Amino acid sequence: MVGASEGGAFEADIQPFLKTHCLKCHGGEKVKGEVDFSKIKTIADARADAELWETVSFVLEDREMPPEDEPQPTDGERAEILKWYEEEFVTGVESKPASYKPRRLSAPEYRNTMHSLFGFPLEVNIVEAEQTVVEKSLVMKLLPTDPPGESGFANDTHAASISTNIWDQYSYLADFALEQLFSPDRKTELEGLVGSSIKEQLSAEQAQVFAANFMERAFRRPAQSELMRQINENLEEKEGRALVDSLKLEMKRILMSPAFLYRGHLMESDGEGGAQAVDDYELAERLSYFLWEDMPDEGLRKAVANGGLKETEAFEAEIDRMLSSPKSRTLAESFGVQWLLLEQIEDPRKDPTNTYALRSQPIDFLHYLFTEDRPVIELIDSKTTFANNVTSKYYPKDNKQLGKFIKPRGIERQIFANRKMTLENNPERGGIITMPGVLTMNKGAILRGTWMLRQILGEHLGEPPPDIPPIKSSPKGQNLSFRERFEQHRADKSCALCHDKIDPLGFALEEYNDQGGLIGKSQTKKKNSPAEPTKGIDSSGVMPDGTKFQNYAELKKILLTSQRESIVRNVVEKMLAYGLCRKLERNDRPTVDALTSQILEKNGTWRDLIHGIAKSVPFREVVFQ
Amino acid sequence: MKRTWNTDRRSFLRGAAGALVPLPFLNVMEASAKNLAGEVESPVRFMTLFKPNGVHPPSWNINGGSELDFRMSPLMAPFEKHKEDLLILDNMGDFGFSSHANSARRFLSGRSDNTKAASMDQVIADKIGGDTPQRSLELTTEGLFTNQIGCSYISYDQKGDPIPRESDPQLVFDRLFRNPMSDPRRRKEMSSLLDRVDDDARALLRRTGREDSETLDEYFTVLRETEKRLENIGQSATAPKVDFSKLERPPVAGNLDEQVETMLDLVALAMWTDQTRCISYMLGNSNSRMIFDFLGVKEQHHYLSHFFRNFTRENIDGLLKISLWHMEKFDYLLTKLKSYKDHDGTLLDNSVVLFGSGMGHSDNHTAQRIPIVLAGGGRGKLKTGRYLRYSQNQDLSRLHLSLMQQFGVDAESYGGATAPLPGLDGGEFEEYRERPFDTWTKIGKGQITVQGRLRMSDNLDEAKVFYVDVKDKPPVRVEIAFNDFHRFNFPYHVGTPIQLKGDSSQKDGQLVMTKIIELKSIFGKSKPGTRGG
Structure with a gap:
């Protein structure tokens, strides 16, 4: 049923293979690249980490592992493992939902939910001065930042358990919201929630109707009858101040209940187990x-x-x-930012106005792709971009479309919203990779290549080994470029394993400096000269499969064709994991495969993908355990 | 609904008769004052109040007078009534042009290059914080100025990293008096709540009928821990004897004035109830962008503070109104601290308050003659009622080292200072003395050289004009462009004898210098310190 074998092949073929060829470095005494096969003892252990086996299949297929200086398996043995992988994790996998696990609302989810529930945001109240920034949201100010879960996204809060500190903050926030709601300032909101006008004071009947309503919305499903009965009892025959105090306590009870603070405590099992x-x-x-x-x-x-x-x-x-x-x-601000690590974008001079400009540009672009039915692949190349007064300098000629940005008197720096622009003269700037902020974020070819490989192409790279010697300086009499020196440096086989993939991608962007500008083009001064590649910079490269390219423009064509599937698959995996708020599992593979081919076949859009995810098995079904 | 702030706030903290004590404390004050913290002696508190954007020096500086016989300046008028409780320091700071960020760092870290160490308030907090519920409070009025982040902080931790500040009085109140651990009513509420949610969570467990209750287990653990914490507090012998539940939460401030006064109310209350012993409070970022519309001033403070560059009579009036407002808030704080009986004296007697700025002249950012006033005797730490004008310009770090030592910190140096600032406790110090010098004018062709004392015009209609006084002759009027004003750092030399050479002309019999060729100080340095001061 599940896979081709019930573990027989794993014990008979796979484990002996691991022992002979892998355990020396990955398990036992050493654990290189954070891969530890000694922990995988049964077929269930193996199935729990589909990602690992995907990597195993790649390195075996590409003959990257075992390393050249180690005994090599026969071709037959390699094929055996690959066949097992295919059956176990690709063809033989049936689409099956994951088990249903409750999880706590993330801080932004909690912030937004409280806002929607009460009809007003929970904010700090202070007099504001010009050009200063205050964290307005009380929630974000008080709740600790959620660490990313196994999925890589912060909405995967499965591992972020509740603590007494968090409990105290929830309690404070609930009190804060309730005190506001019953203050004279919020009479309109209160009447809106109660559903009728309040004459002089709330009646017990109004309070009961209100509590039922509030519970239904807070729990995101019909009120629980037993709880409602208790609450009604506590409210009965009270009036005035005593009634309001009781109502507040009952409402706080709802706000502090796991049914509100968590998702997934209320849906009931059908008892079948499947x-x-x-x-x-x-x-x-x-x-x-x-x-x-x-x-x-x-x-x-x-x-x-x-x-x-x-x-x-x-x-x-x-x-x-x-x-x-x-x-x-x-979607852009949470999913997009976390996926592409856009939070790391910072102006090299740490100027906040510039940082805002550099960071908001890709966010606006993603928002446009996600919500205006744009093809998924436009992530890599698009005719449309967004810029403001700070980033307009990167777009000679085209920036005329932006119009003027006029600062009010007495203001030294003004943050302007981005405006939409069509790229006529700067085609190389189309797509996310050559956005100035993204180029700024990753300084140098290696970090840029790593980012592209991980975030865009979805490759799982291990961490670099800790014992790398520094890159040697140029020998006397030779004037070697960084690239040439780096190529000597990484001649070592184990380095080449990753760097063969990283470096061509990264060096393809050599024409761009750390500020995101084109080298040799004084873009700030000559606003009207279209950008051209500079002579004397080597941005050519060879992809691991042997395909050659001369510069980024040619690499982009490769990304749009032979790498298209990897990119789309990565996008599908990332968005699905975000949508499900969990790490993808072995049984999600068919969903990923199906969505990937759908998008590839008809140049599908982000909207298509979102619809596809919302209709997929893991989104629509669960298993109770 | 429009709130009537005055009634609200007064009923919050002022008795109907105007007694400046929190209403609910009237009856408990006497009794609790003696052993509030369970100590025989009252602890000495330390508080700093930071004034943004320097000052208009002629309005601030005390010219003439001596240690015990001096007249306070026009800007000091609002707190003149506290003269006997003040120790006014002069000739503090010796640095040319300070950025706003550097001036903020200097205020409590001695020098602007002292960036890897804790600010002095934090060093003192470590020493005196004891087991108070809050080791220290770091407060402010304004949001973060992210373009130059250093403008927004005066308190720094051990590593020299900025400590987040709080600007919302309601949140400060809640932190001090409305957490279940400090407030019996909240404790009771929390108990009822725990009973209810415990039931509800158990019902969920039954309802879903699920084995998997990992998240609920975590939840129950938190409930149990919270319950335990409540029980422990209930049994504690050091539980506060003051019933905080009777204190009313301050309402939302309608304007800056209300916000700051509420915060100062809380400062005094927090120190009196021994919730904390160390507080730093910024009346604004060091380049404050606040708009004081409630004073009728429409331009933002920072713009006005550059009164030379942006000179109009209206602007300088606006600037002075704002500065006077800062001084009034200092007065408000002192009055408040005096209104609390604390053991055998007032709360002010048992406190040291450091008020001031990080720069002097607000347009030129000269970090010299920085306004610094100490208040409160700190139970004998300071000898107040005096004006100390040092013979030499002093780094603030010497003042900081002195205060740290007074508070019992075992330190021999701080921020580059290796000797404390003398005189604070009444000991000897070298006082500034006038030295005789000649004054004269040499008139050449289109140029003059003049020797005499430089002063700023005290006529606000011409606040950007300087004069060089010459004995028995009309003063030479100096009416220069910003470039010369800044290049020769006129504010640094104000009040001292200089020799000045420049282009001049006669206007209605008045010698007017319009362009500077050379400036020489007669006794002092022609240029102020330039490294990290």
């Missing part, structure tokens, strides 16, 4: 946290109530409605 479809409430919640980082809104709740999510057309319409809402910007 895969089961998530119910409509869970589906709405999944969609909403995926696209908005927020609880379902009124529209989505209505759609659930009407049975709307069951009909494909209505379901699709709901996704499109959500994508066109301003809330969908979170």
Whole structure:
């Protein structure tokens, strides 16, 4: 059923192979590259880490491992392992949902959910001065930053457990919200939530209706009857101050309940033990946290109530409605930023206005791709980009489209929003890789190549070994470039393993300096001369498969053709993991394969991908354990 | 609904009769004052108050007078009534042009290049913080100025990294008085809540009927720990004797003035209740961008502080209004501290307050004659009621070293200073003395050379004009462009005798110098210190 074998092949063929050829360096005494086969004792252990076996298949296929100076397996043995991998992790895998695990709301999810629930944001209240920055959100100020989970994304909070510190902050935030809600300033919001106007004081009946309503929205599904009965009892026959105090306590009870703070405590098992479809409430919640980082809104709740999510057309319409809402910007700001590490973009001179410009540019571009139905592959090459007064200098001639940026009197630095621009004269700037901020983020060819390989092509690279000698300076009488010296440096076979892949990508961007400008083009001064590559810079390279290119323009063509599948697959994996808030597992492989080929076949868009994910088995189904 | 702030705030912290004590404390004050912290002697507190953007020197400086016989300057008028509790220092700082960021670092770190060490308030906090609930509070008024991040901090940790500040009085109040550990009412509420959510979480466990309860296990653990913490507090012998639950949370401030006064109320309350013994508070970033519309001033403070470059009468008036407001807040703090009885004296008697800036002249950023005022005797640490003008310009680091030592810190040097600043406790110090010098004018063709004392015009209609006083003759008027003003650092030499050579003309019988060729100091250095001061 699961895979071709039930572990027989693993014990008979794979384990002896690992022992002979791998354990010397990966397990036992040494653990190179963080790969430790000694921990994998059973077929279940093996299946738990599909990513590892994917890497194993690559290095065996490309004859990267075992290293040349070690005894080599026969071709037959190699083929045996590859066949096992195919059966176990590719062809033989059935599409199956993962087991259903509750997880705590991430800090931004909690912030947005509280905002939606109460109808006002939880913010600090202070008098603001010009040109200064205050963390307005009380939530973000008080809650600790979520570390990225196994999936690489911070919404994967499975490992970020609750602590007494976090409990205290939740308690404080709940008090803060409740005190505000019942203050005279928030009468409108309170009446909105109660659903009727409050004459002089809240009646016990109003309080009960309100509590039921509040619970339903907070728990993202119909109120629990037993809990509701207790709450009603506690509110009964009270009035005035005592009623409000009781109501606040009951509301705080809801806000501090695991059913609110976590996702996934309320959907019930069908008792069969196998895969089961998530119910409509869970589906709405999944969609909403995926696209908005927020609880379902009124529209989505209505759609659930009407049975709307069951009909494909209505379901699709709901996704499109959500994508066109301003809330969908979170896809770029959370998913995009975490995936492409855009948080690391910083102006080389650490000027915050410039940093904002450099960082917001790729975010605006991603938001455009995600929400305006653009093809997935436009990530690599696009005619459209976004720039403001700071970044406009990178786009000679085209920047005329941007118009003027006028600063008000007395303001030294003004942050301007980006404006949309069509690339007519600067085709090399199309796509995310040559955006100034992205080039700035990774200084030098090696870091740029590593970023492209990991973030764009989705390769799993190990960490560099700790004992690398420094790169030698040029011998006397020879004036070697960094690139030439680096090529000598990495002549070692074990270095070449990764650097054969990293270096061509990175050196292809040699024409760009650390500020993201084209070297030799004084772009700041001659605003109107179109950018051209500079002579004397070697940005040529050879891909691991032997394909040659002269410069980045040619590499880009390679990325768009022979590397297209790797890129699309990577995009699918990253977005699926973000949408599911978990690391992808072995049984997700068919979903990834199917989505990848769908996108490849018809030059699919980000919208297609989002629809595909929302309809996929791992998104729609779960297993209770 | 429009709030009536005054009534609210006064009922929060002022009695109807205007007694400057928190209302709920009136009855407990006497009793608790004696053993509030369970100590026989009151602890000595340390507090700093930072004024942004330097000053307009002629309005701040005390000219003439002596240690015990001096007249306070126009800008000091708001806190003149506290004269006997003040120790006013002059000739502090010896540095040419300071950036705003450097001036903020200098204020509590001695020199702007002292960037790898804790600021002195933190060193003192380590010494005196004891087991108070909050080791120290770092407060401010303004958001982060990210273009030059150093402008936003005066307190730095052991590594010299900035310590985050809080600007919201409500959050400060909550941190001090509304956490379940400090407030019995909150404790009770938390207990009821724990009972309820415990039930609810158990119901969830039954409902889902799931073995997998990893997340719920974590949740239950937190509930149990919280319960334990509440129990421990309840049994503690050092539990606060003051019922904080009777204190009302301050309402949201309607403007800057209210926000700052509320914060100062909290500062005094926090120190009096011994919630903390060390507080640093910035009235604004060192380049404050605040707009004081409630004073009728429409331009932002930083723009106005460059009063030479942006000279108009309206601007200088606006700047002085803002500076006076800062001084009024200092007065507000002192008055507040005096209103609390603390053991055998007032809270101010048992505190040391350091008020001041990191630069002197606000347009030229001259870090010399930096406004520095100490207040409160700190139970004998300082001898107040005096004005100390040192004979030589002093780095702030010497002052800091003195204060650290006074608070019992075992340090022999700080920020480059290896000897403390003398005189603070009444000991001897070398006082500034006038020395005789000749004054004269040499008139050439289109040029003059003049020797005499340089001063800034005290006529606000011409606040950018300087004069060189010559005995028995009309003064030479110096009306120069910013370039000369800055290049020769006029503010550095103000009040001292100089020789000045430059292009001049006669205007209505008045000699006017319009371009400077040379400036020489008669006694001092022609140029101030330039390295890291």
